[in-house]
Amino acid sequence: MSEDIELKSSIGVIGAGIQGVCIALCLIKKGFKVTLIDRDDPGKNSASYGNAGHFSPYASVPINRPDILVDIPSMLLSSTGPLSLKWNYAFKMIPWFLKFIKNCSKKKMMYTAKYMHQILDLALPAYDELFEDIDISELIENKGIIYFWTNKDLKSRELEINIRNELGVKQQLLSPHEIHDLEPHIKQIYHGGVLYPYARHTRNPRKILLKLFDLFIKKGGRFEKQNVQTISFTSDNNLVIKTDLKFYNFDKAVIACGAFSKKLTDQVDEKIPLDTERGYHVHFKGHDHLLSRPVIFLNRGFGITPMEQGLRVVGTVEFGGLDNLTSKKRILNLVNNAKYLLPELTEHHDEWLGFRPTLPDFLPVMGPSKNHKNLFYSFGHHHLGWTLGAISGKIVSGMISGEKTNLDLSAYNSLRFS
Numbered sequence: 001m002s003e004d005i006e007l008k009s010s011i012g013v014i015g016a017g018i019q020g021v022c023i024a025l026c027l028i029k030k031g032f033k034v035t036l037i038d039r040d041d042p043g044k045n046s047a048s049y050g051n052a053g054h055f056s057p058y059a060s061v062p063i064n065r066p067d068i069l070v071d072i073p074s075m076l077l078s079s080t081g082p083l084s085l086k087w088n089y090a091f092k093m094i095p096w097f098l099k100f101i102k103n104c105s106k107k108k109m110m111y112t113a114k115y116m117h118q119i120l121d122l123a124l125p126a127y128d129e130l131f132e133d134i135d136i137s138e139l140i141e142n143k144g145i146i147y148f149w150t151n152k153d154l155k156s157r158e159l160e161i162n163i164r165n166e167l168g169v170k171q172q173l174l175s176p177h178e179i180h181d182l183e184p185h186i187k188q189i190y191h192g193g194v195l196y197p198y199a200r201h202t203r204n205p206r207k208i209l210l211k212l213f214d215l216f217i218k219k220g221g222r223f224e225k226q227n228v229q230t231i232s233f234t235s236d237n238n239l240v241i242k243t244d245l246k247f248y249n250f251d252k253a254v255i256a257c258g259a260f261s262k263k264l265t266d267q268v269d270e271k272i273p274l275d276t277e278r279g280y281h282v283h284f285k286g287h288d289h290l291l292s293r294p295v296i297f298l299n300r301g302f303g304i305t306p307m308e309q310g311l312r313v314v315g316t317v318e319f320g321g322l323d324n325l326t327s328k329k330r331i332l333n334l335v336n337n338a339k340y341l342l343p344e345l346t347e348h349h350d351e352w353l354g355f356r357p358t359l360p361d362f363l364p365v366m367g368p369s370k371n372h373k374n375l376f377y378s379f380g381h382h383h384l385g386w387t388l389g390a391i392s393g394k395i396v397s398g399m400i401s402g403e404k405t406n407l408d409l410s411a412y413n414s415l416r417f418s
Contacts, residue, residue: 011400012037012241012250014228014264015257017048018209018386019378022393023254025130025216030401034216035250037243038257039227042213043206047258047354050281051386052314053305054145054294055200057124058169059384060117061160062362064103071153082301084330086320093319096275099360110163112362115411116384117167119391124200126390134211142200143293148179148186148193150299157298161194171196185290187341190297201294204308205386231255231264231375239374252374252400256392259322259355261379265414270369272417274380277356278318280330282338282348285310290342300337309350313338326353358382366395366412376400377414 009032013024016038024036036042043049072083085093103112149157164171174193179186182195202208217223226243231253233239241248255261259276288306296303302315313334318327331351339345359365359380369375378396381388398405 009033009251010035010249012239012248012253014038014241014253014255015261015379016040016042016213016223017046017256017258018205018389019258019381019392020254020256021209021213021216022130022389023256023378023396024221024393025212025219026393026397027400028216028219028221030397032400035222035224035248036216037224037226037228037241037248039225041225042223043209045352045354047279047356047385048209048389049206050279050314050352050354051205052281052294052303053202053205053307053312054303054387055124055127055140055202056145056196056384056387057120058164058171058196058199059387060113060120060167060169061163062109062112062116063382064100064112064360064362065109065159066104066106067156067159069101069104071156082316084316084318084327086318086324086327089320089324092321093275096273096360099273103361108361111411113163113167115363115408117169118407119388119395120384122394123387123391124198126394130212130390130393133215136208136211139204139208140200140202141293142198144195144197145199145201145294145296146174146179146182146193146195147296147298148174148190149297150189151191152299157192169196170198183291183293183295185342185344186295187343189341201305203306228257228264231267233268233372237372237374239372252376254376254378254396254400256378256396258379258385259357261357261377265369265377268369268371268375270371270414272365272380272414273360274357274365275319276322277358277382278320278324279314279354279356280316280318280326280334281312281314281350281352281354282331282334283307283310283312283350284338284345284348287311287342287345290344295341297337297341302334302337304338304341311338311342311345313348322355326351356382356385361416364388364392364412365414366392367399367409367414370415370418
């Protein structure tokens with residue numbers, strides 16, 4: 001195909017979260033004709049709206065580690081713990097959990113860490129490129145992110161620190177005295193911590209998403225608010241997307257609709273074991289002065305970020321699929337944990353539930369479908385979908401336009417599940 005014809009290719013991007021919007025924007029910058037399709041308006045109540053707002057380029061140590069298997073039973077039984085399971089979903093989770101357990105060896109953990117680090121290391125520069133065209137001056141703060149812990153499970157903390165050292169991640173260990181100096185309002189229950197000084201956070205992730213989306217429209221992109229129902233291929237492998245309103249023919253398409261992506265990949269005979277980690281948030285309005293930067297209490301698996309809406313308390317992992325209702329127990333868990341850490345907090349607002357798309361090896365899928373070379377994927381970024389939005393856009397748009405890269409992208413291919 002000549003360059004002129006390639007530049008006129010029409011691409012459909014399914015999903016208007018941070019992944020889809022960044023991919024669509026990167027594609028339109030390369031001269032493609034791009035249509036973004038989603039059943040909701042961009043950023044409306046999605047994970048791209050409700051996340052912790054962290055840009056976490058240090059976060060390469062995965063959850064699939066040998067020590068996690070010992071901790072899971074006690075986590076599930078603890079009312080204040082970071083993990084829960086909707087028991088009506090337990091049977092459906094068994095195949096995913098079995099694959100997860102197989103990925104919890106030291107070798108697999110280091111493989112995941114290596115290939116997460118490869119893309120995380122490029123995450124902030126990729127955003128900086130996109131941010132050249134929008135005003136984010138009031139929306140991003142460069143104050144780092146603090147993790148802290150008690151003297152329980154110190155072997156896990158040691159493991160994380162050592163792996164990050166091995167990968168060359170910048171980290172600054174903190175004494176209790178130093179934590180108190182940085183964040184004096186936190187109850188002094190901690191015995192140690194670490195500061196990731198070059199991490200950033202946004203004061204409103206939805207506003208950034210909308211600025212990137214507006215730039216996409218300004219550059220000639222189209223948005224269709226429709227629900228994609230099927231993806232199919234004609235006898236000569238032309239791509240057809242059927243929504244609730246009409247049919248679309250595209251030269252190529254990208255599935256980037258997070259935890260909902262599996263409903264579409266199943267249709268093209270691709271058995272990708274994608275499931276969802278349900279995450280929650282609440283806001284404490286008028287209290288954002290209590291913190292200067294995001295903090296994460298590792299023992300209880302939750303974090304607090306100062307945002308425009310107040311303090312956003314995020315966290316907990318609940319396995320329960322896409323259809324179960326919000327769990328009031330998990331909301332209460334977040335509220336109680338936040339008040340334990342910051343006793344000055346009063347009433348909470350804005351209870352939210354979102355879906356993190358997660359694969360059992362804790363690597364995303366980015367690349368072409370195994371059966372159709374004109375269909376591409378970008379999903380499964382688990383807790384790092386927000387951080388990896390821009391670099392995913394760069395990588396996937398590069399694949400679609402056939403550009404060469406120095407990156408080893410084989411680790412993200414869906415073929416690993418065949």
